[in-house]
Amino acid sequence: MLTIGKLGQAAGVKVPTIRYYEQIGLLPEPERSAGNQRLYGAKARERLAFIRHARDLGFPLDAIRDLLSLSDSPSQSCAAADVIATQQLVAVKERITRLTALQAELERMITQCAKGTIADCRVIEVLSDHGLCAQDHQARTGQGV
Amino acid sequence: MLTIGKLGQAAGVKVPTIRYYEQIGLLPEPERSAGNQRLYGAKARERLAFIRHARDLGFPLDAIRDLLSLSDSPSQSCAAADVIATQQLVAVKERITRLTALQAELERMITQCAKGTIADCRVIEVLSDHGLCAQDHQARTGQGV
């Protein structure tokens, strides 16, 4: 059995994060020692590693919650899991598209700047007027990762 | 003079967002009508357009605050503004790098899945074990955009 600190080290997750996962019901309430400290077994370690890896791949906690409950019924079809992964892939691709447009605009404004005074700074000019942008780098949609 | 709603429409910003910007000191407190409603002039409209465009380009509000105060001293060197833009560019590039790695891993797990049961689902397998990943898609660093 591991204390919360050892579990955190083993899974690469900070201690408050583990408690947070417990609080939101992503990890079950563990056993306690005589002195009321949390004690975790192998199952909790695997579950936390799963969560951590899914987080590293950018899945939101809600999706992870669904994936975890799916993985508890191994004989079911995996279609639902694949849908969640596909949605995540779509979200990632959208963010890449958007960020690539931002990258182009930022590079453009920086290279066009003559490095003089603020009055002539291309960075400030472009920020003041989207008409000076080459692309339509559409509005901020969400965040994450 | 514009009411807050008209200003929001003109700049493409929702009304509560404008009040939020005022609250955090990004927009100055505007005049008020006899009935205590906010009234904005051309200067506020430009300032809000600047904020909105910078947000669309992914700049955090703190950076925008700095950019705004720089643009108030037009005769100064623009080096500081260029530094902020360059930092933003670096941040965007980092996110793209990371998201591209995520995209590759997600595509890999989805295409490798045999679409059978959860017990054999490659998505679930890979999420359980980073060793099955081809790349090191390093840890989640931040967020934004």
Added chain:
DNA sequence: CTTGAAGCTATAGTGACTAGAGACATTAGG
């Protein structure tokens, strides 16, 4: 003059944590 839209303040909620305070538990060294 009435009605409905738009505005006001204040508070709380989002996602996914992170940081801090103040108290209790455990472990290693002497």
Added chain:
DNA sequence: CCTAATGTCTCTAGTCACTATAGCTTCAAG
């Protein structure tokens, strides 16, 4: 066995950039 250092406990609040709600007042059109 005692002490000191570290670890853990609960609870609260802060982060970022908003968004939503509630309950009120003001304004513009008909």
